[in-house]
Amino acid sequence: MITEVAHFAFIMAFVVAGMMAAGGLWRSPDIAKRSAITLLALTIIAFLGLEWAYITSDFTVLNTVLNSHSQKPLLYKISGVWGNHEGSMLLWIVILSLFGAGIALSPHIRDETLRQRALGVQGLIAMGFIAFSLFTSNPFARVFPAPADGNSLNPVLQDIGLALHPPALYLGYVGFSSVFSLAAGALIVGRVDQAFAKAVKPFVAIAWLALTIGIAMGSRWAYYELGWGGWWYWDPVENASLLPWLAGTALLHSLLVLEARGALKRWTILLAIIAFAMSLLGTFLVRSGVLSSIHAFAVDPLRGSFILALLIACCGGAFGLYAWRAPQLKTLRLFTPVSRESSLVANNLLLITIAATVLTGTLYPLVMDTLGLAQISVGAPYYNATVLRIAIPLIILMGIGPFLPWKRPGRWAFKGPMLTCLLLTALAMLFIRVNMLGFAIAIWLMVASLAQIKWPLTLKNLSLVLGHFGLGLAIVGMIGTMAMKIEDIRIVNPGDTFTVGRHELRFDGVSNVFGPNYGAEEARITLGTDILKPQKRWYPVSDSQTTEAAIRTYILDDIYVVLGERDLKSGPDAWVVRTTVHPFVAALWFGFGLVALAGVLMLINSWRRR
Amino acid sequence: MTPRARARLTSIIIVLAGLGLAVALTLYGLSGKITYFHSPSEIATLNAKQLEKTIRVGGMVKAGSLKQTGEKSVFVITDYKADLTITYQGVLPDLFREGQGVVVYGRYDTASTHFTAKDVLAKHDENYMPPEVKKALDQNK
Known part of the structure; x- marks a missing residue:
């Protein structure tokens, strides 16, 4: 009975998402807002219904039979819901609705037309994914006759890491949907300004923070559970989570420029679209079974085609809209080469280059195989030869950029502290004999980040210092596990x-x-x-x-x-x-922790500043 | 040249230089660092140069073929057309089973006709077959 209620709520959710899209894109902001909140309620009912089937071990539901067992510990019954394709898509949709409701209620969105259009776009995305779930992977399908017990959850997945890693990662992936919707909304409205930056920032901060935590937890879980002691394998699915993270990181930094100087309008919008496109691409890679990966679920070709269609519709629609509307968003600003904004532009270019390199490596085997040329795999040697090299100038720049003042640097006042940092790094290097280049840039980044603390402390400054310092610390851990094991x-x-x-x-x-x-x-x-x-x-x-x-x-x-x-x-x-x-593995986890903490501070800061 | 045009030109040159470097690195990375996948029956068709490289081979682990002495494991994988003996130093992954699909990563030794694996990848879902292995097996049915 409860399963039928949940199933019905889920079908109703599709209808309500339709109303949300219609209300948002045509004329009724009120309907759009109310639909967004109703949608959240309906999807939560559906999700709790499936949870109920797992907790009570209701083996008349096919999904429970395939993935649960009456003797499994309660925690893994609860988390087992998202340990399989159908259940995790349901969780995905709940989070999508959560961000929809977030757009409907956010006090940071001052422009009501922007809110309405963004809700419309979010409604369209919700429609697509609910349809995907209902037609190709319905979690509420019944089975008759009901078996005595279920197949249980894969033991590797019976771990606290699995209870937390996917929800955090989804919060990140799907969080970028709200950023995407707001960007598309801004294109429709035709206005991208400081107010837009303020409106979109809390959403970017939540998505980025959740994605950071999700990736860190996945690494940690791989480290202790899979028994090989590695934390990153350059597995296609890991790359799929790294791509939106890179785009999201670039977006965070370009928003700084938009906020401070009202520049980089079109670029910021483009990044917002790319970040969500990367999330969708990740979903496609994981769910379609086109790649051989430890994360792959059992394959159904229809699912792959459906997600590919969603991916094309979202990206095609957004890039089309961008091509049509973006030319109106001109900014006539020139940046001097030595300034904060120029360093942020360089940061963005390097991050996007890294993302493009990772994307190439991830898709290359797929292209080669589809063309029938060869069956190959691209692994750590490729990424070490490319990504690590592009990362070196980026990390050096991370130490320099924050020293530079905005606009025109009249005086070269930043020279002194920067030289002191360089000297300290050189001094530290006298004691290090192995992996000199790696340690040098890590120490440089940590020293320079600490030197950028400004009194009195502000949340914004602290989040910059902690984020950059944390990355420096994490690099020390990376060198330890990669080169000194x-x-x-x-x-x-x-x-x-x-x-x-x-x-x-x-x-x-x-x-x-x-x-x-x-x-x-x-x-x-x-x-x-x-x-x-x-x-x-x-x-x-x-x-x-x-x-x-x-x-x-x-x-x-x-x-x-x-x-x-x-x-x-x-x-x-x-x-x-x-x-x-x-x-130095402890430095890796502690460094990731500091980066996540920087995300928390950034979120608080963007929340307080309306 | 106006200052605006000069600034624009400088930034275009910098972006192009960076892009060129990235493309060069990527091409270099892809040319030397990719790993080819082969089925056991394809091993015989490879030339000496191809066999020097580290490759991946996938197939089913033959039932009853696994012999373990200390930390060394020897087993046979097959694509139902040809067999290949694999030697591996280390702890086999949890889901390694006889009669299931596996992918090994390492080098083929022409003298002993054994394949020395650096890595053995067995998948986490017992119903899941690595796509390469499935394809290799389907072709030979």
Whole structure:
């Protein structure tokens, strides 16, 4: 019964999204606003209905049968809803409606015509995605006869990381829909000014913040769950999340110029469109199964075509509108080459170049395969050769740009602090012997960022300092994991001691332990006074195994232990143990944390300034 | 030249130079750093130069072929036309199973006719088959 109510609410949501589009694009702002709020209510009802089916283990619903199991822990019943294609599309639509309601209610949008048009565009997008969900991937489909129990959720996905990573990422992806709608609205209205920058900024800030957190959590989850100790694989789907992040970062910076000088109007609008286009492209890549990726869901060609159609409609429509209306948005401003605004333009160009490079690498295998030329994959070597090199000038510039004053720098007052920073970096480099280039730019960025603190502190200044400093810190962690990792694989008998890097470990044997829905072999490995317990888990319901690494984090490095297979040839209790020491990983997570914190401050700041 | 035109010209030159550099890097990256995918039966058709490169090979893991001695694993993958013996040092991924699709990344050794894998990729969804493997298998049915 509850499933039928939810299903009905979902169908009604399509109708209401239609009203929202009609009200927004024709004449009734009132209908558009009310529809946006009703749409949110309806999609939440639909979502809670599906949650209900999971929590009560209602195996008359096909989606529950395929992805849940009565004995799964409650947290994973709840989060299991978005661990599959149908459920995650529903979550996607809920968030889309949430941002629709956000546009309807935001006090930062002063121009009511802009609000109305943006709601109309948001309504159109909602219609497209609800139709996609209803026609190709309905989460409320029933199954008859109902089976006794479900297939359960893939054990790798039974993790707190999965409970949080997709919602955060979706909040980011879909958040850019509101930015897109506002940009399209501004094109229809024909006015892009400082007021527009103020209206759109909170939305960009939320989307960017959520995307940053989502990507960081995904990296963190890959690091501890997948057992290989990496945090970024240049997997096509990871790239799909990086692309809107890069475009979004560029947009944040171009908005600064729009806000301060009323310039870069057309460019900002274009970036807003690109950011959401990248989100849609990411969705297409993940959901259509065209790429081989660890994130791929089982494939249905109809879904791929449908999303591709949505992608073309959104981008085609927006770029068409842009071509038609943008020429009216002329700004007649000239930037002097050495100024804040010029450095922000350079930042934007470099970020977009990186995005284009990543996009090329991601789509190239697809193009080659479609043309029947070769089956290839583009991996880390390509990105290291291209992206890392383009990133170097960008990071150096991140240290310089904020020193420069807006408009015309009458005096070269910024020269002094900048030289001091350069000197400090050179001094620090005297103590570093490895990976000199990498550490030099990381230290430069951190020192220069700290030098940019201005008293009295403002939220805006603090968010700049923390964001840039955090990235510098994260780069230190990246160098550590990429270039300085120590790996050790060996067969050990109980009582054996071995040394990896600066750590000495003792293997004490393996015993059997049981969790709520799995059994495991658990090793005990002594490290000083601490005992590490890596596990190999076996989930009987889905007949699959997972490896749970044991990780200890120190300021200088992480020690990461994985239990391998038993090796009877070398002794009755001999096991393979893989130990990895990852230097500076703590700096990576802490750096990401600071970048996210910068996002929070930016959000508060953009919220307070109406 | 007016100051406006000069400024515009300077910025165009800078943008073009940057763009050129990016394109050059991308082409360089794509020419040397891509990895080709082959099925086990294609290995025989490759020339010495192609075999020097690190490649990816995909197929089904033959039932009963996995032998593990310590941290070293040896198994056979097949596309139902040709077999290929893979050796791998390290812990196999969780979803590695006999009778399921797998992609290995590494180098073929002509002398021993073994493939030494640096990486073994088994997918996280047990119903999911890497597209390359599926294609290679479909062609040989």
